[in-house]
Amino acid sequence: MAVSTRPLPTLPVLPDAATEQVLAGGLLPELAYAFGGPFHFVLPDAFDTNLRAMQDALAAAGVDGFVYFAKKANKAALFVERAAAGGAGVDVASAAELREALGHGVRGEHLVVTGPAKDPALLHLAVQHGALIAVDALDELDALVTIALTGRIRSARVLLRVLPPAQPHSRFGLDEAEQATAMERCVQAGDAVRMEGFSFHLSGYALQPRADLAARLVELCLKARVHGLEASRISIGGGLPISYTDADSWHTFLAEQNSGHYHAGKTFHTGDFYPYYSPASGSDALAGLLATRPEGHELPLSSVLKDAGVTLLLEPGRALLHQAGATVFRIQGVKDRDGYQILTVDGTSLSLSEQWFNSEYLPDPILVSQDADGETGTFPASVGAATCLESDMLTWRKIPFPHRPRTGDLLVYPNTAGYQMDSNESPFHDLALPPKVVIDHTDRPRPRWRLDRHFT
Numbered sequence: 087m088a089v090s091t092r093p094l095p096t097l098p099v100l101p102d103a104a105t106e107q108v109l110a111g112g113l114l115p116e117l118a119y120a121f122g123g124p125f126h127f128v129l130p131d132a133f134d135t136n137l138r139a140m141q142d143a144l145a146a147a148g149v150d151g152f153v154y155f156a157k158k159a160n161k162a163a164l165f166v167e168r169a170a171a172g173g174a175g176v177d178v179a180s181a182a183e184l185r186e187a188l189g190h191g192v193r194g195e196h197l198v199v200t201g202p203a204k205d206p207a208l209l210h211l212a213v214q215h216g217a218l219i220a221v222d223a224l225d226e227l228d229a230l231v232t233i234a235l236t237g238r239i240r241s242a243r244v245l246l247r248v249l250p251p252a253q254p255h256s257r258f259g260l261d262e263a264e265q266a267t268a269m270e271r272c273v274q275a276g277d278a279v280r281m282e283g284f285s286f287h288l289s290g291y292a293l294q295p296r297a298d299l300a301a302r303l304v305e306l307c308l309k310a311r312v313h314g315l316e317a318s319r320i321s322i323g324g325g326l327p328i329s330y331t332d333a334d335s336w337h338t339f340l341a342e343q344n345s346g347h348y349h350a351g352k353t354f355h356t357g358d359f360y361p362y363y364s365p366a367s368g369s370d371a372l373a374g375l376l377a378t379r380p381e382g383h384e385l386p387l388s389s390v391l392k393d394a395g396v397t398l399l400l401e402p403g404r405a406l407l408h409q410a411g412a413t414v415f416r417i418q419g420v421k422d423r424d425g426y427q428i429l430t431v432d433g434t435s436l437s438l439s440e441q442w443f444n445s446e447y448l449p450d451p452i453l454v455s456q457d458a459d460g461e462t463g464t465f466p467a468s469v470g471a472a473t474c475l476e477s478d479m480l481t482w483r484k485i486p487f488p489h490r491p492r493t494g495d496l497l498v499y500p501n502t503a504g505y506q507m508d509s510n511e512s513p514f515h516d517l518a519l520p521p522k523v524v525i526d527h528t529d530r531p532r533p534r535w536r537l538d539r540h541f542t
């Protein structure tokens with residue numbers, strides 16, 4: 087095997103006791119044998135911890151707030167159940183997601199319905215169940231008024247979703263003229279509509295633009311109240327960043343990586359990578375946001391909210407799922423290339439979604455060798471899928487494994503619960519979708535496991 091002069095870049099994940107306990111416990115080879123294919127494991131305690139930390143950050147800042155789990159980030163029933171148990175709601179964007187959330191214990195009034203041009207069936211269900219609906223367009227508002235008037239059940243609870251001025255090309259939200267029209271129509275609709283406030287969802291992960299737009303929405307609430315509307319809450323969407331790795335590893339990786347470090351000389355634009363390190367992560371980012379002074383304000387966002395009597399709603403997906411699971415593949419074959427190997431695993435990159443966004447899931451996968459006394463050293467390898475597509479690679483990057491990978495060994499992709507597991511999954515080639523295994527009691531020497539849901 088050729089020896090490169092400079093070591094290959096790595097991106098080690100931050101230590102996580104629960105994941106390490108699962109890796110050390112010997113459970114994964116047993117599960118791989120039982121399922122005969124790739125699988126995900128999910129960790130309820132991590133979700134509970136993340137949720138509590140966010141609720142604590144709101145309380146510490148003295149801000150009245152409510153957390154909705156953005157369901158699209160993971161399809162497991164578990165996380166909806168944990169959200170319900172932990173006093174959170176769920177953000178849904180389809181009738182099927184709404185049914186799932188209700189069926190797993192979330193009350194209708196604890197749902198927020200987002201997404202563009204919502205299906206009439208979804209709007210009907212949302213009104214019936216008293217869910218909060220983030221209105222994305224004027225015709226949607228009209229449809230809701232009609233549903234509420236003809237249904238005679240109760241009024242439709244709405245937020246008006248705002249087109250972010252800093253992202254004017256977004257296809258989501260109402261522009262300023264539409265906001266004014268929407269407010270008039272809410273006033274005219276009388277009891278048919280309960281206008282509870284405004285919402286946004288920004289792409290990117292920076293705090294300042296979120297604080298700025300949140301303060302703007304507070305001002306919109308004050309304006310709307312003049313017209314007799316309730317306007318008591320704002321939703322700031324998702325986008326709380328999380329750190330998969332430490333600052334030094336991330337900056338070193340970005341500085342060093344080049345196309346020579348990837349199979350077939352593949353290049354990625356570093357700007358397309360998720361920011362795998364952020365100075366403030368999860369609930370710390372939320373605390374940081376609340377402490378941020380919005381542009382044109384003397385006081386931090388927390389005070390702006392409190393002074394106006396506005397409740398802060400947030401819809402984190404990824405940040406609630408930090409350290410809440412991992413994905414396990416079995417190496418099905420090993421092939422030598424010039425200076426590295428290509429490992430073929432028993433699944434596809436559809437179970438590790440980042441590849442579908444011109445990007446790659448960068449945290450180093452962990453090799454679980456069958457033979458603990460195997461050869462050690464540096465064994466670079468890229469990871470391909472068991473499909474007939476040239477481009478179906480789980481990892482183009484040559485990972486410098488510390489042991490020689492062998493057929494039958496396991497490859498564990500850490501911290502995949504947020505978006506990686508199932509947002510793009512499909513039974514391509516008639517391969518089975520990887521099941522999800524819930525692992526309880528990771529603090530015991532022998533953790534217990536169960537399936538997330540039973541298969542029919």
Ligand SMILES: *Cc1c(COP(=O)(O)O)cnc(C)c1O
Nearest residue numbers: 156200287324325401402403404
């Ligand atoms: C996707 C989405 C979220 C969740 O975003 P994260 O980055 O996972 O926190 C929240 N709200 C809306 C409207 C979304 O589309």
